[in-house]
Amino acid sequence: MSPALNLVGALVKWFALAFLFPTAVAVGYGEPWWPFVVPGLAVAAFGVGLERVTSGKERVGAREGYLVVALVWLLVAVFGALPYLLSGEEQLASPVDALFESMSGFTTTGSSVLTDIPALDNSLLMWRQFTQWVGGLGIVVLALAVLPRLRVGGRQALFRAESPGPELETLSSTIRNTARRFVWLYLGLTVAEVVVLAAFAWTGVDGAMTSFDAVAHAFSTIPTGGFSPRGRSIEEFGAATQWALVVFMALGGTSFALLYLGIARRKPGAFLRDEEFRVYVALMVVASLVVGLELASAGIASGEAAVRESVFNTVSLVTTTGYANADFNLWTGLTTYVLVGAIFVSASAGSTSGGIKLVRHLVIAKLIRREIRQTVHPELVLPIRVSGSPIDEQALRAIVVFAFLYVGIATAAALAVMADSAAVGVPVSPFQAIAAVGTNLGNVGPGFGFAGPMGSFDPFGDVSKCVLIAVMWLGRLEIVPILVLLSRSYWRN
DSSP: OOHEEEEEEHHHHHHHGGHHHHHHHHHHHHOOOOHHHHHHHHHHHHHHHHHHHHHOOGGOOOOHHHHHHHHHHHHHHHHHHHHHHTTOGGGGOOOHHHHHHHEEEEEEEEOOOSOGGGGGGGHHHHHHHHHHHHHHHHHIIIIIIIITTTTTTTHHHHHTTHHHHTTOOOHHHHHHHHHHHHHHHHHHHHHHHHHHHHHHHHHHHOOOOHHHHHHHHHHHHHTTTTOOTTTTTTTTTHHHHHHHHHHHHHHHHHHHHIIIIIIIIIOOOHHOOOHHHHHHHHHHHHHHHHHHHHHHHHSSOOOOHHHHHHHHHHHHHHTTTOOOOGGGGGHHHHHHHHHHHHHHHHOOTSSOOOOSSSSHHHHHHHHHHHHHHHHHOOOOOOOOOTTTTEHHHHHHHHHHHHHHHHHHHHHHHHHHHHHHHHHOOOOOOOHHHHHHHHHTTTTTTOOOOSSSSSSOOOOOHHHHHHHHHHHHHOOOTTTTHHHHHTGGGGGGO
């Protein structure tokens, strides 16, 4: 596995550059800068050292790719936790809590163990936001270049058109080519959001918005992360800011391959031709309508506020962003079921969102319909198509298996959280345990109960937090690469 470790070292060493940004912020605000410099040096030394004692990264292919993606994401989260530990911040003094916050950031989950977010230094707050932006950029590369090559969950068929290069291209060259193709789009969307939000601050449209907030929220919206430097998420901001965030969340939940085709190549008709995108928009519209009508009928909100709260929180959870402009934890049972359903449905594949991905639900629905029709007419040959492109049977099996694995892992993790919570005396209902696991496995963020949108995961015991850290990691890598590493056959030559 020397080639795989060689590539891991080569990739991880560049992560050291990420610590320069919070260091500059710390210097600018007159805050301690060494909690960022020390981890940056440690990352650089580790990456360079690992690269030098191994060799062969140019020969890395699909088999070694499983180990590369699993290790890189884990190491980045571990090193990313060091600033929290070195900062002396009491809320993150525990290694488990620091790793939870870091893994949540780099997987763009948005769950948090913090109970007083504004108490953090500005540099630490910005590092927390920046981890989501860095993670989101990695996710775009992972989703559009790496996972299709590893044949994870049927992606080899769903994204063959978007994956650059020939099938036998090495993993390292795939990453380079994909980064060149999509990094400017990712940067462009981020800059656009910064400009829009900053304009609201400069013109007085939103008196609660600041330049710091504009940058911080752009860092967590495009990657559909959901972290906010404010204690109550987006609730403090005005209507204009909230509607702008709805647009950028929806863009973050759209396939970057589709955005690249529709925006960068100026082919807007691609959006209408894409079947997943049409279902994605329809889902957000219908779910928002149901939630909005329920809010109005229950007297929770009315008029524009009811529309805005329903649309904002529905889009936030469908796209797995996790922002909230109201405490939906206090809403009715119907809204709760709709929002929990949104957590498990997710947004577009090839986006920065987490979860099962909408296209897999679409394929499974078509597969069920085909089975019903072939039960009545066994002689029918009915290929499954998405946006006119056929999905081969091997990919169909992979999609179904992925869905079963997802549900199975969610169930097992929820049972583990319930058992640990009972052992340490934390009151957690079965529904709250399922919501906590679902929101972390799907990289969404807020749960229900004390872990709701205005709450924290801090009351959970350390074992439960470790389970949730694991499911964040599993969910972000779409489960299969980790399970492959656990199989005995993988390690046989």
